[in-house]
Amino acid sequence: MTQLIIVCIYLTLLLGLGLSASRLFRGTSKDYLLASHSIGPFLLLMSLFGTTMTAFALVGSTGEAFAEGVGVYGMLASSSGIIHSLCFFLIGVKLWSFGRRHGYTTQAQFFRDRLESDRLGLLLFPILVGLVIPYLLIGVIAAGATIAGVTAGTFDPGTFPASWEEGARGGVPSEIGSLVICGVVLVYVFFGGMRGTAWANAFQTVVFMVLGLVTFVVIAKQLGERETLLESLRAASAAIPEEKASRVEIGRLTFFTYLLVPLSVGMFPHLFQHWLTARSAATFKLPVVAHPLMIMVVWLPCVLMGAWAAGVPELAEIQPNLILPVMVRQAGPLLSGLLTAGILAAIMSSLDSQFLCIGTIFTTDIVLHYRRGREVSEREKVLYARLFIVAIVAITYGFSLLESRRVFTLGVWCFSGFSSLFPLVLAAVYWRRLTKAGAYASVLAAAISWAVLFWQSQFGLNPNFTVAGMMPVVVMVAASSVALVVVSLVSRPPSEATLAKFFRE
Template sequence: MTATLQLGIIVGYLLVALAVGLVAYRLTERTAEDFYLASRTFGTVVLLFTVFATLLSAFTFFGGPDTAYAFGPEWILVMGLMDGIIFAILWYVIGYKQWLLGQRHGYVTLGEMLGDRFGSASLRALVAAVSLFWLFPYVMLQQIGAGGALASLTDGAVPFWGGAALITVFMIIYVVLAGMRGIAWTDTLQGAFMLTMVWAALLWVLTAVDGGIATINAGLEADAPAFFALGGGFYTLQTMLTFAISIAFGVAMFPQVNQRFFAAASEKVLKRSFALWPVLVLLLFVPAFILGAWAKGLGLQADIGAGENILPVLLGEYTPAWFAALVIAGAIAAMMSSSDSMLLSGSSYFTRDVYRPMINDAISERREDFLARGGVAVFALAALAASIWAEAEAFGGASVGSVLVNIGDLAFGGFAQLALPVIVALYWRKTTRQGMLAGVLTPQLVYIAFNFLPETAVGSMTLFSDAYFGWGISLYCMLVGLVVTAGVSALTAQAPEEDTDLYFELAD
């Protein structure tokens, strides 16, 4: 009964999303700017919730509660307070200036904005290549998760490859039809749904437990007294700051998030959105992570290391089957919602920053719109093929699946390496093309080497190691990027093609 209900909810979500996509398609102009940025018309609610749902969907329901269950509720500080506030600041520092430049010059991607300032197609392509490298495994992970979930729900009647293919085909159809406008509309509905369901789950569990919060606290006191203390164990100051900084700076460079900096309808919309962001984050994370900690106090068991999630266990124990099915199926739908934005951004980075400058910059608007929609299909199908191959290898005993998961975990740090060079470029007039090329490429190479090469990797592909004095390697690499960008810029002359005043004419 539960599996049938979950499948029904997922199919219902797909049909609703498809209907929204059809409406959006009728309203979308056949231009790349409208397809990618909805002609820069987002109001406060839509802009805020499309960033919210794109970033925080499946993680909120699965990863966050699992971390709180395993290590304690301090994860709220990492993701709620520190990450919420740091990202809101970056939304202003990076996003506001990007919006101003986008309004004046019509930029659609980060690479386009940087390439114009430094007169460099190579820089434009490099930023796109780095972004696509870290984005690709994220799309794969969504497909693997959705394919596995459908296979589990149907007891194998729908094989993994069939479920993954079904979801991928739907995403292609939806994104090709809907573009940014339709995705943002469904993101808004999804964000409101997430907030409603997570608070409903919190209240439902609290009322269902005999003795309420007193029983939960007594269980925590007996089984996990460290949960009442601030810090310690996993939550060292270095660990919390590394996660908060890496995630916040990485999020600011995520293509599907960074691109939304260009889409606000007005300055007031943009400023109001980043001011409200920390509040929205706390409204979602606090109940989700508390549920994970409560599961520990209630003595529930889940093998987190083996991929089991604690939230379905908790909901299955204390809420009706239909409610648990609604929350879990909604999380799966949210996973697909995140993939939609990733596919759209991946397509834009390829068409705008690789195809146009490297192959044909004189392409017409309609031709680029057609290429953009085709790019969505190519990117999605390539990720699907890689997902099916990786899952088959994992089932065969190889380590491809675990490597893929590690790449996904490390992607935040990979994207974070772009942030400081971008900030330097936006605010230091003497930044040079050579400084930017070196500042983008060097920390990426160092970060990849430390995490993937056996000769240099410490701790077997992990963000943390005692060899780094407790701090994550991503932070050290970010500092390398900052020093290299500033140092090489100070030692090199600006090329004649560079527009030194482009980022500063806004204040003149």
């Protein structure tokens, strides 16, 4: 019960923070969606990092290291340190400058202008929203699993409907936990907008980093049971099975082709929106440099804890998604309550940006774009954004009630989809010869290859699905790149006016 009370206090604090930010709201949709381009380096770093480090980073990485070994760090953490910053540097800063110069709020606005095609926005809209849904799903599933795992044994049998109690083992059923987290995030996003989201992200990023390190130390002491931390670390690591301390369980080609997965950040719609909140181009410098180091601070302890868990016989039958919450629960009621708050902080700091982003793209790319001359008031814009967010969250919550997937697997499918659109954004920024037809061909090739491969993987149920030993993302990126280049070269180039607008020597 103590854990539950601490989690409730934390959620209340968060609501208070979101409501405080709403007092600074300037009443315009631009302020609601982009915080009036006022975000400085520290807040940008925290919000970019908090947004990209999802449930995937804490719950997913620990579970995956438990299942596959410490090679998980190289597959996604060290590669992301190189490639995320590369995307911020090469893509983020340029898109910020286009957004600042021409007043864009969403990716579709940029692509419509750059490729002289109104309908391209209409094609991109369902694809981007469709790919954000599994990303949201990761957070919703992990939030429910975390609360259920940590509160196990709190309630007597019969407290909740029997079908809900099955996996909860006397804790808060994941159906309820997920719903409460969605509700809290919705409230502070609705009241605080982008400013509230950025503040809440910064606050939660600090919370989950600090509590993440505390979790690491506490669990090391518990598993190692020695006097000093170093001795405990050695004792805990000594029990790691050999196959988990190396990479023998990961295919070499799979590891190599994982390098393409982090390219997804170049096309995340919520990161695009965060980039546009920056006060100036120079604001990006701190996030570019610090991002790899912060990834290391979060992922290294999580991966090590997952490997330790693989050496504990009592945990052998636990689902990978539940490994972190179950380990945290052993830290005693008070500490495990605080640590749970840290895990939920990481989850919510991604959900909030994603919620806000899907509302933004619906209002901007559909409602305002097709308003047919009718004036839409500031109040209406914010209302439409909120209604769409609620609809998507309801759909996501519905999916979370279906058969559960590994958080990590679901994340990789989602990221692979966004990576397959990376050739489009790279070419749009740097290749003058990219054409409207080439862009359509690229988006369609990405969408079709993703859908076919996802279907072949039994919709994510097979966590080890590969194509000839390679990650499916290779096929998707290759298909979209070839389609983009070939079709662009044989179709009419963009007008000189458009090229002059985007390519200034």
